[in-house]
Amino acid sequence: MEMVIGRKEEMRILDHKLSTGSPELIAVYGRRRVGKTYLIRTYLKKNIVFELAGIHGAKMGDQLKNFSLALGRAINSPAPIATANSWLEAFYDLDKYLLDKIDPEKPAVLFFDEFPWLHTHRSNFLRAFDHWWNSSGTKRPNLKVVICGSAASWMIEKILNDKGGLHNRVTQTIRLLPFTLSETDMYLKYKGVQLDHYQTLQVYMAIGGIPYYLQHILPGESAAQIIDRLCFTTNGPLRTEFKNLFESLFIHSDQHEKVIRALVKRAKGLTRDEIINECGFTTGGGTTKMLKELEESGFISSYIPFGKSVNENIYRLSDEYALFYQKFIENAKATGDGTWLRQIQTQSYKSWSGFAFESVCHKHSKQIKKALGIGDVLTEESSWRYLPPKGSGMQGAQIDLLLDRQDRTINVCEMKFAGDEFVIDKKYAEELDSKLNVFKRETGTKKSLFLSMITTYGVRKNNYYTGRVLREVKMEDLFD
Numbered sequence: 001m002e003m004v005i006g007r008k009e010e011m012r013i014l015d016h017k018l019s020t021g022s023p024e025l026i027a028v029y030g031r032r033r034v035g036k037t038y039l040i041r042t043y044l045k046k047n048i049v050f051e052l053a054g055i056h057g058a059k060m061g062d063q064l065k066n067f068s069l070a071l072g073r074a075i076n077s078p079a080p081i082a083t084a085n086s087w088l089e090a091f092y093d094l095d096k097y098l099l100d101k102i103d104p105e106k107p108a109v110l111f112f113d114e115f116p117w118l119h120t121h122r123s124n125f126l127r128a129f130d131h132w133w134n135s136s137g138t139k140r141p142n143l144k145v146v147i148c149g150s151a152a153s154w155m156i157e158k159i160l161n162d163k164g165g166l167h168n169r170v171t172q173t174i175r176l177l178p179f180t181l182s183e184t185d186m187y188l189k190y191k192g193v194q195l196d197h198y199q200t201l202q203v204y205m206a207i208g209g210i211p212y213y214l215q216h217i218l219p220g221e222s223a224a225q226i227i228d229r230l231c232f233t234t235n236g237p238l239r240t241e242f243k244n245l246f247e248s249l250f251i252h253s254d255q256h257e258k259v260i261r262a263l264v265k266r267a268k269g270l271t272r273d274e275i276i277n278e279c280g281f282t283t284g285g286g287t288t289k290m291l292k293e294l295e296e297s298g299f300i301s302s303y304i305p306f307g308k309s310v311n312e313n314i315y316r317l318s319d320e321y322a323l324f325y326q327k328f329i330e331n332a333k334a335t336g337d338g339t340w341l342r343q344i345q346t347q348s349y350k351s352w353s354g355f356a357f358e359s360v361c362h363k364h365s366k367q368i369k370k371a372l373g374i375g376d377v378l379t380e381e382s383s384w385r386y387l388p389p390k391g392s393g394m395q396g397a398q399i400d401l402l403l404d405r406q407d408r409t410i411n412v413c414e415m416k417f418a419g420d421e422f423v424i425d426k427k428y429a430e431e432l433d434s435k436l437n438v439f440k441r442e443t444g445t446k447k448s449l450f451l452s453m454i455t456t457y458g459v460r461k462n463n464y465y466t467g468r469v470l471r472e473v474k475m476e477d478l479f480d
Helices: 008-019 036-043 060-074 087-099 125-135 152-160 181-190 197-207 223-232 241-249 253-265 272-279 285-296 320-329 339-343 347-363 365-371 426-443
Strands: 024-029 048-053 108-113 143-149 172-175 300-303 314-317 379-386 397-405 409-416 448-455 471-474
Touching (some): 008 024, 008 172, 024 036, 048 060, 048 087, 152 285, 181 197, 197 223, 197 320, 223 320, 223 339, 253 285, 253 300, 272 285, 285 300, 314 347, 320 347, 347 365, 347 397, 365 397, 365 471, 379 426, 426 448
Parallel strands (some): 024 143, 024 172, 048 108, 108 143, 409 448, 448 471
Antiparallel strands (some): 379 397, 397 409
């Protein structure tokens, strides 16, 4: 029997919407492969009376034919239903054949999957849909319409922020995010895969918490074997996923790929202007729109540096698979068993693992704050960097996670990935001292600074630890 792993908040929302005595228009969006279809199809299975999935790249005629076939299945029609000539006719048929005959006392779910693909050129699909919803759907208290789309930015622009007939009509939005480490652990156990937290973390750092990717993992494989088979064998499902992923989401996917490649080179992030220079773009609204599309689709994230304004956003790559593909898969010469194990001793692996672990930590800031005992304290998350003037002889500094607390305290977080206890040596101790001193000097903060180490197996207690490290978070805490 299929079941939904994790997604507790999303299921709570769906339960509530089913129980209301009013029509609901629910928009679900998130990146491709994140599990939108599975969640709706599995959790609302008993209530779905009609399901239609848009066809990628198909013309209006094929989309309408697909609609008539879906409607025929919904009503168990022994004979094919004539294909409508327009979307206005199609929605009229939906009412005539289906909605006028269903039990008005029970919640009835209409599920439109890959909704953006239905809106083909000159099809007037959106105009017909909003006319149908406003003139018919909103008159049926038991009707619950769920629309899903992987093109997250399209869903936001055309549906959530629409200024026409759908303006303020969406009654609930759900942005489905990748699994957390805890949900990933639960999902793998549900599939019979037994990995300890360190190996689960390694897999997560390479492919993220994307359910579609995780479902290819087989019981009895180590993290290295999993990564080898999925990413480096001839038939590995993630060996060619990158191109398919972007081409299915974005019209000008080559431009989006340029942004990803630029951010791979600059792991600490780039400003909008730096991205324009790095990618050779022209200034204007096109770059802003592109960055929004990538951010809403979950490939990049932005943050306002400590003490800066919203106009000084820094963009970072946040999709684990996109980073791993660029670093190791795209130009891989070696393939097959042992490919990944041979990488572990290289400098590329060390730099990648450090950044990938940082990215995972940023996504689990809620768990970090809980482990630090500040889960209920109002906190602003940010990063900070200082680039001294050229020729000044002054030292720069980079802090990747700052937790600025309402109680006049800042947790300065250092994130270090290691296969054992992390050891602070003299050189690194001096680097830590310098970071804190530069931060105090350049920001002028009067708040107390608590150096907090986030590591896999903890930090070894030695002379350089004592008096410096005031708080610790370990890998296990990220799985909470």
